[in-house]
Amino acid sequence: MGLVRMCARCGCLYTTDTEVCMNCRTKDEADVIKLKGFLEEAFLEGETTRQDVLNSTGINAKNLDRFMGYNEFAGIKFGAPAEEKIIKAKK
Numbered sequence: 001m002g003l004v005r006m007c008a009r010c011g012c013l014y015t016t017d018t019e020v021c022m023n024c025r026t027k028d029e030a031d032v033i034k035l036k037g038f039l040e041e042a043f044l045e046g047e048t049t050r051q052d053v054l055n056s057t058g059i060n061a062k063n064l065d066r067f068m069g070y071n072e073f074a075g076i077k078f079g080a081p082a083e084e085k086i087i088k089a090k091k
């Protein structure tokens with residue numbers, strides 16, 4: 001018997017050992033696949049910001065931050081936000 005936990009994605013209560021409930025597990029898997037695919041291509045082209053990822057994948061910011069804590073994404077660092085780049089370029 002597992003502990004009662006709150007789903008990191010929809011907030012419902014469930015009792016498994018995973019981070020999200022059964023309903024959200026498939027959604028999480030689809031998002032992670034999308035994220036991996038995007039990151040592989042994006043980093044070949046250079047710097048990618050967190051906002052780029054959010055815009056291009058449509059992944060919820062809260063979920064993105066959760067995925068980025070996973071081991072498989074360890075070591076990935078996003079570039080500075082676009083606003084900061086513009087400020088730096090003007091100096």
Ligand SMILES: [Zn+2]
Nearest residue numbers: 007010021024
């Ligand atoms: Zn859920």
